[in-house]
Amino acid sequence: MQILTQLIFSGIALGMIYAVIAFGYQLTFATSDTLNFGQGDALMLGALVGLTLVGLGVNYWLMLPLVCLFGAFQGAVVERIGVRPAIKIKSEFGWIMSTIALGIIFKNVAENVWGRDDLKFPSPLPESPLKVLGANVLPMEILVVGGAILMMLAVEFFNRKTIYGKAVVATFNDRDAAKLMGINTALVITFSYALSSMTAAFAGVLIAPLTLTGATMGAVLGLKAFAVAIIGGLTSGMGIIVGGIILGIAETTTGFYLSTGYKDVPGLVLLLIVLAVRPAGLFGKTAIKKV
C-alpha cells in the first residue's frame, strides 16, 4: 500500500510538471486555434533567465514576476513574427512551421548564452522530503502542484468572469463576428500568446529545481505536456490537471509494475485511444465546425 501511495504521489508530482507546461498550449488554442510548438523552449528560456537572475542575487520569489514579464514579452514576439503572418493569409499550417522554427532558434540562442550543460537550479524550499500518508514528498513538488492548481483557477476565472476573458472566448468562437462586435481580435491573440509564454516561463522556474536546467530541457517535457493537453482536452483547464495526473501516474506505475523500459508507452497508448474515441479530449467541448 505504501508503495502504491508513493507511486501515486510521485505520479501526481510528475503529472503536474506536465500540466503546468500544458496550460500554455491551451491558452493560445483558446483564441486563435493555433498552438505554440515552441512551448518547451519558452519554458526553458524562462528557467534559464530565472537561473541567471537568482545567480545575480535576486530572491527566488522576487524573481518570479520578472521571469513572467520576460515570458510575456517573448510570447508576444513569437506571435508577431511567427503566427500573425500565417493567420493573416489564412494559412492552415504556416504557424506550425514558424513556431517550431522559432523554438529551434530560441534553443540555439540559449545554447550559446548559457552553454549546453545541465545546471542546478537552487531550490527555494528545503530539499529534505516530508512524510505524507507514509510516502515521501518533496516540498518543491507540493509547490508545483499548488502552482498548477492556481494557474488552472486563474485561467478558468479569467475566461468566465472577466470582460477580457469573454473577449477571448468570443474570439475563439467566431473570430470574424467578434471583430464586428468591436473586439480587437489581433490584440486578443497577441495577448493570449504573451499569456501562454508567461505561464511557460513561470512553469519553467517552478519545475527547474526538480528537473535539471539546460537548453535541452524543453524538448522532452514540451512533448509530454502536449500529450497531456490532448488527453485532457485543449479547451478545459480542469482537463489539463486530470490529463497530467493520468499521464504521470501511468508512467510511474507502469515503470514499477510492468517494466521501466516501457514506462512511456501506456500514456501514449492512452493518447491514441483518446484521439480515436474523443478527439476533443476527455474534458474538451466537441466543437462543431460548419463548413
Place this chain on the structure above:
Amino acid sequence: MTRSTPFGQIALALAAASLTTLCAAADPIKIGVAGPFTGGSSSMGVSMRDGVRLAIDEINKSGGVLGRQLVAVERDDEAKNERGVQIAQELINKEKVTATVGYINTGVALASQRFFQEAKIPVMNNVATGSIITHQFDKEPENYVFRNAAHDSIQAPMIVEEAIARRGFKKVAILADSTNYGQLGRQDLETALKTKGVTPVAVEKFNIKDVDMTAQLLKAKEAGAEAVLTYGIGPELAQIANGMTKLGWKVPMVGSWTLSMANYIDNAGPGGEGARMPQTFIQEPTTPKRQSFIISYLKTFNPKNARMDSPVSAAQGYDSIYLLAAAIKQAGSTEGPKIKAALEDLKTPVEGVVTTYNKPFSKTDHDAITANIPVFGEVKAGKVVYAYADDQKKASVVQLKK
C-alpha cells in the same frame, strides 16, 4: 593554394621565433581532436580537449616533433553519431590530419572510426570505454584504432569486485540508461556478477532526460537491494541520487567512471556523496609528473574551485598526445601505417600522467590500460578522492601495464 600561403607564413614566423633549424619551416603536424564540447557529456569532452591542448603546448615549446610543430584541429561532435561521421570525413579529406585523438561516446567512436581505418590514419580513443571499440576491425589485417582509456570489460568486474567482494553486498540492483553505453555496460555488469554467482535483484532502465526515477528506485528498494550499480552519464545519475534523497532510501552507489563527472557531483549535491567509481587518475599530486600536470592544468585553464571537471578525461587526453608524439618520432614520418607500426612497438617508455607506458600496444592488443591500473575514487565534499587510503599510499608507485 591561396589559403596555404598565410599558413606557411605563420609557420615560418613560428619557426623563426623558436630559432630552430631550417627544416622547422615545414608545415605543422595536424592532429584531429574530436569530442563533445557541449551537451551532457561536455565535462568529459572539454577536460579531454584541455588535456590535449596542454600536452601539445608543452611539446611545441620543447621544439615539436620531428622539428615540426603540432597543431590541434578541434571539432565538436555534440555526442551525435552523425556529427562524428561528418567530422571524421572533414578531418581526413579537408584537414588531412596525421592522426586523431578523442571520442568520449562509444556510439560516436564506433560510427566515426571506420573512416580513419579506411584512410589508414591512426585513432587514439582517449575516453570512450565501450569494450568493442578496439575490436571493431579485428578481422582486417591492419587495425588503426588504439585506446588509452579503461574499457568496460575492466570497469564492470571492478565495480562488481568492489560491491560484492570488498563491501560484501549480497543483493544489488543495476540501473543503466537506454543508450549504447548504458546497455553494453549493463551486459558487462551482469556477466561480471554471474562469475561471482550473483543475480541482480533488479535491472532497471531509464532514458536520457528522465526527470523522475521513483519507479526504478522503488523496484530496487522493494527487491531489497543493498547497493545500486549504475551505468549512465552525469545528469541522470544525479537524478538517481536526488530520487534516493526524496524516497529517504540511501544505499551506496557504485558505478562506472562517469560518477566522477562534474555535472553528477554538482547536480546531486549532498545526496551524491559517497558514490564510488573506477578512476585511472585522481586529482592528487602523487607523483612529480602528476603534480606538474595538475599545476599547469589549473594555471592554464583555471577551472572553478580548482577542480578539474573530469580529471580522468584530462589526464587521458594529455597522455594520448604524448603517446602519439612518441610514435611519430619513432616512425620518423607522418604516414599513418608507419605511425601505427611504431605504436604497436614503442621502443622507449612514455611517461604519462596515468601510468608510464612501457610497450603499451602490440599487434593484437590495442588497449593501453589494464585492470591493475585504475583505482576506486569516491565523491567527497564535491570532489573525487581516493576511496581507499591504501590506494593513495601506493599511488606514488606507478602501476604498469600487465
